[in-house]
Amino acid sequence: MALSETSTEAGSRRIARPVPLRESVYSAILEMIVSRSLQPGQHLVESELALMLGVSRQPVREALQWLKNDGWVDLRPGLGAFVHTPTVEEADQLLAVRSLLETESARLAATRATEEGVARLRELCDRGRDALAAEDVTTLVELNAELHREVMKMSGNDVLVELAGQVDRRVRWYYTPVARHRGEQSWIEHAALIDAIAAGDAARAGEVMSAHTEHTRRSYLEHRDDADDAAPALRGRVH
Template sequence: MSLSETPSEAASRRIARPVPLRESVYSAILDMIVSRNLQPGQHLVESELAVMLGVSRQPVREALQWLKNDGWVDLRPGLGAFVHSPTVEEADQLLAVRSLLETESARLAAKNVTEEGVARLREICRQGHVALAAEDVATMVALNAELHATVMRLSGNDVLVELAAQVDRRVRWYYTPVARHRGAQSWQEHSELIDAIATGDADRAGTVMSAHTEHTRRSYLEQRDDADTSPTAALKGRVH
């Protein structure tokens, strides 16, 4: 490297460092938690995760500690690691905050409406209806997140976008078990939201988004109640 190079020129020559293994393991386990492939309360065995991910136990152990610090995993002395089971209060509080953020984002998106933005929302909604017809829950969850993130970006408020990004994974975690149940109603609500944004009706867009997020919140809490009172849940709660 020539000593006469500018810092930016020198930086452009640097070879990108690979992501540390523990970060890759963290991301892989977190993706399995958010997608519900690993269920709340499920025991996480280091050796099994290591074999599944093709790594040694050390990066798995480090990743589980990070996940514990971020509230995704509970470490119980003498028992091991378990996927965190959110309390009703945790879910209710986060989904309530999400509603406030997204209601304001919808209002601002309507005020800053562009043809390109509306076209993007309609395309996501079209894909959502296709996934609904195919009963492809994973794709519905991903498209739901993408649509809401797009509305956030269309708001033009960078602080809202940043705050929403902080809760995005947990929102998807809570939405996944109710995605099939919400199904057609959810995508109909999305269509109504897009129509309000397209016409620049900020009040209507905020009202539709508020009702939409409230329906999801109630569906999640009802699903939790049903799961807690099911015969399977009762058996799991017994001490053997």
């Protein structure tokens, strides 16, 4: 048998390598940050994270460095690692970009919608209302993200999908603290968006999505302002 044939056969049978431990640790810590299990500003102690994740401190240290490089963690000399606290400007800029991407995706989705796609969106919307009634914030945030991803995929624009994927985690991060506050209104807006997509009304779909993402942006900024106003009082009680 020729060497080239042998190489081809071997390549087709190549065993997938396991994900390096530091990558698994990175993903685990990042998910805790995005879900707000680890809050902005929270001190990240290597030994505690290592114990929680069942690993040594080395992969935790490496993961924290990666998270710092990606803007999720701040490393302060002499103090250690802390979950990054986004500035108002950071959040405002990202949510503004998200609005542009999703408004265009909704407009395109309305021109390419299928019965199956619309049915999937309605299913997610129904499940979102159920999660809201159950006050299940974790599921609510996941379903919100999934519904937006489905609209994005329905647009048929691979570049939009890729760009949206790059901001997806940060959008979830910002949305989690306002999910309950946005409440039923958010899902009323989702239903109106789905109706516009189902009707093939691109202008209306874009208009609804633009207003929807703007409401979320304002809710986040208002929530941030409320938290900032409450902080001095809380600090006073601690001292």
